[in-house]
Amino acid sequence: MKDLLNRRRLWVGGKGGVGKTSIAAALAVLAARRGKRVLVASTDPAHSLGDVFASELDDTPRRLLPGLDAMEIDPEREVEAHLSRVTAQMRRYAAPAMMDELERQMRLSRQSPGTQEAALLERLSRLMVDDDLPYDLVLFDTAPTGHTLRLLSLPEAMAAWTDGLLAHSRKSERLGKVLAHLTPGSRRDLASPFEEEGGDANHDPRTRDIAETLLARRRLFHQARRRIQDPEHNGFLFVLTPERLPILETARAVSSLEDAAIPVAATLVNRVLPEEADGAFLASRRAQEQSYLSRIDETFAHLPRPRVPWLPTDIQGVDALERLASCLEQAGL
Structure with a gap:
């Protein structure tokens, strides 16, 4: 499990409310403690990474500890930048x-539906393929599971959309040339400047510029997809709690990623009742929890399953994250 933080990119995901942002932040603290240069980036539109660090974060990496930068990617800003370019x-x-x-x-x-996801995917893709980033490890604190799975499926959807749009553009260009010749009284300068015999519609600067833009985005998405499928440099860590719904959702998510050849590095069981917790109420909760822990061991037997105890206080601020990082280290990370 100690090799988990030796990857270049690590995605931390899971059902909402299981503590994945705290775990992502604590993993970043642990990696920085070991001398790595770390960036932890929140991709969840409902950001809470800054709250966990008790710091104001924005779309630009901010140094929080020696070797540790953090940022909250702003989907609205990504949409504005993308539409401005278009x-x-x-x-x-x-x-x-x-x-x-x-x-x-x-x-x-x-x-429009999907606009934020597409803009966010482009920003994440650039982070994934940029080998000049000054970091040994980039941690992505992702949105809840369903959002993340949609995000990871967008490269194929965008590739199909781009291919269709390019084909439509080429057909429209050819149709325009034909109509220019067939329309009575039409002038040759109304048609494509390359309509002469042997001309190529793709030489039209309008078509060429649009095609180059679309193809560049498609290459970017495919490069990012190849990176995310590389188990040596990329991994997905699912955080869950010993409860029925997080187990069911995590099982579906793990299966979906494995079907897509995206490496799942581990599941991390968060908020396990500590052994020293006592009282009749906690004894009853522990008995129920034990059945769920057994179910986790059975469902995710092919994956590492470190356990992290439920801490007595909220996780907020660097001191609390340092304590959680120590718990992660004791769990074998």
């Missing part, structure tokens, strides 16, 4: 009379 590119070719409609469509796109 608008700037389209301004080069759109007629002035079309700009009001273009800007209206861009405003509508901000609220």
Whole structure:
């Protein structure tokens, strides 16, 4: 298990409310304690990483401890940056009379389903493929399981969408050339400048620029997907608690990732009742917990399953994270 923090990228996920942000932050503290240069980045739109560190975080890495930086990726900012790039590119070719409609469509796109996920995927992909980042380990504190699985499935969806759009662009260009020749009274300068015999519609600068942009994004997503499937440099850690719903959700998530050839490094059982806890109420809870721990051992027998005790206080601030990091180290991480 100590090799868990020797990867270049580690994703920490799980059902909402199981403590994955605290675990991600404590793992970052533990890695920095061992001399690694670490970045922990929250991808959850409902950020709580800054709350755990008791620090203000934003979209730029901030140094919190020697060797440890943290950031909260802002999906809204990613959407704005992406749409600004698209608008700037389209301004080069759109007629002035079309700009009001273009800007209206861009405003509508901000609220379109999947816009935030696509923008977030692009930012994560750049973090994954950037070999010049000054970090030995990048920890991703991810959104709850369902959101993360959708995020990881986007490369295929975006590739299919890009292929379709490029094919449509090529067909439209060819159709435009044909219509220009068939329309009575049409002028040759209304058609593509490359409509002469042997011309290539793909040489139209508009088509070429759009195609290059789409293909560059598709290459980025595929590079990121190859990285995320590399078990030597990438791993997924699922945090769960010894309760029925987190076990069921984690089992489904582990199965989905393994079917997609994405390496799952371990499951971490958080908030296990400590042995010294006493009283009739806790004894009853411990008996129920033991049945769930046995179920975890059976369901995830092929994965490491370190256990972390339930601490007596909330996890907030560096001192609390240092204590949790020590618990993780005692658990074999």
